[in-house]
Amino acid sequence: MTVPRTPTSNFTTPPAGAAAPVRHPDAPTAGTALGSHYSHCFGCGPQHGSGLRMDIRAGEGVDVHAEFTVKDNHQGGPGLAHGGLLTTAMDETLGSLGWMLHIASVTGRLETDFLQPVPVDAVLHIHARATGVHGRKIYCEAEGRIGGADGPVAIRASALFVQVKLEHFTTHGRPADIKAAKDDPDLLKRARALEVNP
Numbered sequence: 001m002t003v004p005r006t007p008t009s010n011f012t013t014p015p016a017g018a019a020a021p022v023r024h025p026d027a028p029t030a031g032t033a034l035g036s037h038y039s040h041c042f043g044c045g046p047q048h049g050s051g052l053r054m055d056i057r058a059g060e061g062v063d064v065h066a067e068f069t070v071k072d073n074h075q076g077g078p079g080l081a082h083g084g085l086l087t088t089a090m091d092e093t094l095g096s097l098g099w100m101l102h103i104a105s106v107t108g109r110l111e112t113d114f115l116q117p118v119p120v121d122a123v124l125h126i127h128a129r130a131t132g133v134h135g136r137k138i139y140c141e142a143e144g145r146i147g148g149a150d151g152p153v154a155i156r157a158s159a160l161f162v163q164v165k166l167e168h169f170t171t172h173g174r175p176a177d178i179k180a181a182k183d184d185p186d187l188l189k190r191a192r193a194l195e196v197n198p
């Protein structure tokens with residue numbers, strides 16, 4: 001059955017007057033691994049014991065590529081990926097577009113279409129791109145393919161990210177974690193690179 005669907009809602013479609021996203025001059029060259037924005041991040045942190053440890057790489061425009069292998073502990077149904085977990089992988093990939101724009105942002109809205117079941121051991125090939133910028137709002141979309149980078153689309157997402165100041169990350173979280181983050185010079189350096197309008 002073909003399900004009629006609108007790929008994106010009005011909330012995640014750039015409005016009239018939105019600017020085309022511009023790749024920041026200091027954005028990493030295509031193919032470069034973006035690294036983790038926070039070592040304890042569930043999506044990308046190398047120090048997270050059970051996180052996704054996603055490897056996300058710069059594209060040639062305002063876009064990124066990621067590969068995510070579905071593991072045993074990602075199951076929802078027997079031998080099948082949990083949908084919420086796939087959404088997390090999409091969220092993380094979309095969030096990393098901030099490195100291409102040099103903008104710190106957080107997910108405001110994330111819409112997901114699940115088009116095909118994704119089995120355990122499958123590699124999800126994710127391609128995300130920014131589609132428009134309007135004030136602090138960054139519009140973006142992504143698809144995840146299985147069976148190869150040119151395989152069928154198993155999951156599609158569109159999102160609205162909202163630009164935030166770095167204080168967003170130093171005012172709302174658990175105090176002990178904020179303190180540890182502030183004491184990490186590498187993290188501070190990376191975070192400050194995103195502060196385009198300090």
Ligand SMILES: CCCCCCCC/C=C\CCCCCCCC(=O)SCCNC(=O)CCNC(=O)[C@H](O)C(C)(C)COP(=O)(O)OP(=O)(O)OC[C@H]1O[C@@H](n2cnc3c(N)ncnc32)[C@H](O)[C@@H]1OP(=O)(O)O
Nearest residue numbers: 011037091092095104106107108109135162169181182191
């Ligand atoms: C020592 C420091 C070290 C720091 C190191 C960190 C470095 C970090 C670097 C990179 C981070 C990358 C992280 C990626 C991780 C993956 C992504 C995530 O999972 S993020 C977590 C989940 N998301 C949240 O927790 C957001 C919670 N929500 C909020 O905080 C606020 O609601 C926020 C910031 C989204 C907006 O709040 P407002 O008060 O700032 O702004 P308002 O005026 O409400 O919204 C601005 C515009 O956006 C629209 N908007 C906001 N939310 C919307 C929604 N849900 N749907 C539609 N429009 C929405 C509004 O209508 C408004 O539009 P109009 O400018 O008036 O046209």
